[in-house]
Amino acid sequence: MKRLFIILAALLVGTSSLAQTPRARPLTSSPFKTVLYSSQEVNIKGESVAHARVAPLAVASGGLAADRLVTEVSGYDVGTLPNIPIGNPSTQQAALMAAEMWMQMNQNAFTTKVGRYIKKEGISNAFFSFTQEFNLATATGVRKKAMAWNANIDTSGRAVYGSPKIIDSDPVFILAQYTPKTMVDGLPQSWANSPLAGMLSYEVRNKKWEPITSRVTVDTGGAYDQDQSGSDKLACLMDHGYYPGICYGPTTIRQLLNDYGATAAFVDYVRQLEPVYVEDANGDMVAQGAISYDARIVSCGSLKNSGFFGYALSLTAERYLATPSTGLVQYQAIQQFQGKMASPTEPFSKEIPIGELQGLSPDTYVISPHPGDNSLMRHDSTPNILYVAPLRSDAAGSGNFDNIAASPDMAVNQVSQVGPVREFYIGTIGDNYWPSGVYDRAVGFTTGNPKATDEFAMIAEGFDDWMMVKVNEHIVFLGPAPGMETLELSTTPGTGLPASAGCTLGATGKYECAGGAIVDSTPASCFGGRLNCQCPEGYTLEEQTCVIRAPQSFDYCDAQMSGVGGDASNPTVEGYTCGQGCRPFMVKYLHNINNLNPNPLTGTGCGYPELNQSWFFNAYVDLRPFLVAGYNTLSFRVIVAGNGEGWIRVRTQSCAMADIAPGGEPPPVPANGGNGGVGNTVGGIVNEPVLPGQ
Numbered sequence: 001m002k003r004l005f006i007i008l009a010a011l012l013v014g015t016s017s018l019a020q021t022p023r024a025r026p027l028t029s030s031p032f033k034t035v036l037y038s039s040q041e042v043n044i045k046g047e048s049v050a051h052a053r054v055a056p057l058a059v060a061s062g063g064l065a066a067d068r069l070v071t072e073v074s075g076y077d078v079g080t081l082p083n084i085p086i087g088n089p090s091t092q093q094a095a096l097m098a099a100e101m102w103m104q105m106n107q108n109a110f111t112t113k114v115g116r117y118i119k120k121e122g123i124s125n126a127f128f129s130f131t132q133e134f135n136l137a138t139a140t141g142v143r144k145k146a147m148a149w150n151a152n153i154d155t156s157g158r159a160v161y162g163s164p165k166i167i168d169s170d171p172v173f174i175l176a177q178y179t180p181k182t183m184v185d186g187l188p189q190s191w192a193n194s195p196l197a198g199m200l201s202y203e204v205r206n207k208k209w210e211p212i213t214s215r216v217t218v219d220t221g222g223a224y225d226q227d228q229s230g231s232d233k234l235a236c237l238m239d240h241g242y243y244p245g246i247c248y249g250p251t252t253i254r255q256l257l258n259d260y261g262a263t264a265a266f267v268d269y270v271r272q273l274e275p276v277y278v279e280d281a282n283g284d285m286v287a288q289g290a291i292s293y294d295a296r297i298v299s300c301g302s303l304k305n306s307g308f309f310g311y312a313l314s315l316t317a318e319r320y321l322a323t324p325s326t327g328l329v330q331y332q333a334i335q336q337f338q339g340k341m342a343s344p345t346e347p348f349s350k351e352i353p354i355g356e357l358q359g360l361s362p363d364t365y366v367i368s369p370h371p372g373d374n375s376l377m378r379h380d381s382t383p384n385i386l387y388v389a390p391l392r393s394d395a396a397g398s399g400n401f402d403n404i405a406a407s408p409d410m411a412v413n414q415v416s417q418v419g420p421v422r423e424f425y426i427g428t429i430g431d432n433y434w435p436s437g438v439y440d441r442a443v444g445f446t447t448g449n450p451k452a453t454d455e456f457a458m459i460a461e462g463f464d465d466w467m468m469v470k471v472n473e474h475i476v477f478l479g480p481a482p483g484m485e486t487l488e489l490s491t492t493p494g495t496g497l498p499a500s501a502g503c504t505l506g507a508t509g510k511y512e513c514a515g516g517a518i519v520d521s522t523p524a525s526c527f528g529g530r531l532n533c534q535c536p537e538g539y540t541l542e543e544q545t546c547v548i549r550a551p552q553s554f555d556y557c558d559a560q561m562s563g564v565g566g567d568a569s570n571p572t573v574e575g576y577t578c579g580q581g582c583r584p585f586m587v588k589y590l591h592n593i594n595n596l597n598p599n600p601l602t603g604t605g606c607g608y609p610e611l612n613q614s615w616f617f618n619a620y621v622d623l624r625p626f627l628v629a630g631y632n633t634l635s636f637r638v639i640v641a642g643n644g645e646g647w648i649r650v651r652t653q654s655c656a657m658a659d660i661a662p663g664g665e666p667p668p669v670p671a672n673g674g675n676g677g678v679g680n681t682v683g684g685i686v687n688e689p690v691l692p693g694q
Helices: 002-018 092-120 189-193 233-238 253-260
Strands: 033-042 048-057 125-138 141-154 159-161 165-167 172-179 199-206 216-219 264-275 277-279 285-287 289-298 302-323 330-342 346-353 365-367 376-378 385-388 391-393 402-406 412-418 421-427 434-447 455-464 466-471 474-479 484-489 497-501 511-513 517-519 521-527 530-533 540-542 545-550 587-591 604-607 615-617 630-653
Touching (some): 092 159, 172 253, 253 264, 302 365, 346 365, 466 484
Parallel strands (some): 033 125
Antiparallel strands (some): 141 165, 199 216, 302 330, 511 517, 521 530, 540 545, 587 604
């Protein structure tokens, strides 16, 4: 506690001259740098996905930038690179030649675009990772590999990069930081107890820059501090092989690259830390106190801030890109920076009810770190705050139906928003706007962590005649029959009712079938004592009878199960197929796959497409178990006979950080059955499937 009072006194020294007139100052996202981490992944099918995140390049107890890679970039307009024209499969030599030519043709224009983007956005530099899966032909068979190309790009579009390499299809990267233990004279002794001093910390990230390991800290005892001995301790950190017998330390970047099979490592090497001094009221120079907010989390119920008190330190550091090789690890400086950081000496953690903000933005205000004081203060005008972590929500984006991407014939309308609760109609409220057919509709959207949101549920369903709803290919609703677990329209034409009679010898000496059709006689072979006959075109011979089957009307269904008649709603013979022996197209549904219904029917069932009813359900379905963090797809299928419609209502509840605006009433039912804007009207749907005879 005594040490905390000393730091608080140092903070007061730094603020006394500003107490009356606090001046705005730029936040030092220490050390004043922001980095863009972007990637492009091309899968084996040639489908390309791009990701982009930004993070402040800052020293803190969690490492340089590594634990702060939390902000997904929206409006990232750089575009993507074309796919490398690699054959599938391809030999190693052919693949590398194709990749080398691809790089020469595309890298200058692409890195220039990235440079312009980061300059426009005030970002200091960008790291870009490209991977493309392909099948590599080898003497032992085909193996799935990936072609990888990495580049570090500055605001002028200049890039540090190497040639494309063949790697495993799921590359990983090491993000490491070394902070020295030896300080210059004058730094308070408390630094020796810092969780950073003399430590090598690292974590492993995948090609999307998502952490796949927790942060690991290794105490080196200051083994890699730069000193006056003349040996290059940075080289020792990379690979003890640079100075055999001189280098020492518990681990190296080479070892980490080998242990994790990493494609590359980003190493932040802090060379110098010096205390920042200010003059106190007595004219003495004392170390300046500093505050770092390492985490700021808003939830539906509270605002949490945590970080530490410490001393302001002047920082000189460099970032290196290290890559494995058959010899020594190769490394190259890609950035040098200076700035300030805070020595993490005394931690603090504060939490207040969300209501105490009283309308103030949790992104602009922070909770006072001082003991016994939970007042709010603007972080952009409070001296001695050296770092403020990005605000994140426990449910940021989780319940917010974000980045919606719907096909032109899918209506998605937000109908209300009250506080953090939003409701959407997916599909169009209306009646009979679709003709007969099968309608498959889908909408894509993004979420954050589904487990963190309070609610993401389907709360109402309306359709005519049949509906199935899926989330990420998981069936979450089927109706209207109870216990349904799949839904499709049988496309097997029905064989119809037989119209037939035996062959008889007509007056002309020819044999006749029912209806008076005249056929030629055949050689004498008997059935039933009569000569055989050849049935006319359109007729088939079934058990000594010429038969013609006519398609039946929509009102008829005589279910045939292995030749045995039965009830279409409760078949008893395995292998029953809808549509055989009944009208040409039937709705087919399946029971008891996952035993969702306590007493489900067994086997398969079929029903009439035309149910002569518009159904409305208030079935509540929690969708969170089926969602993933990132991109999701919600789809539904509606089978319509005659005319019909389909829509669902979804409710989300999470603490968004955007301004909250009250919502309106649900839209009225459109007069024409459509919404007139996003499609789903009879006139706005092109090439919809229509049942035969409609």
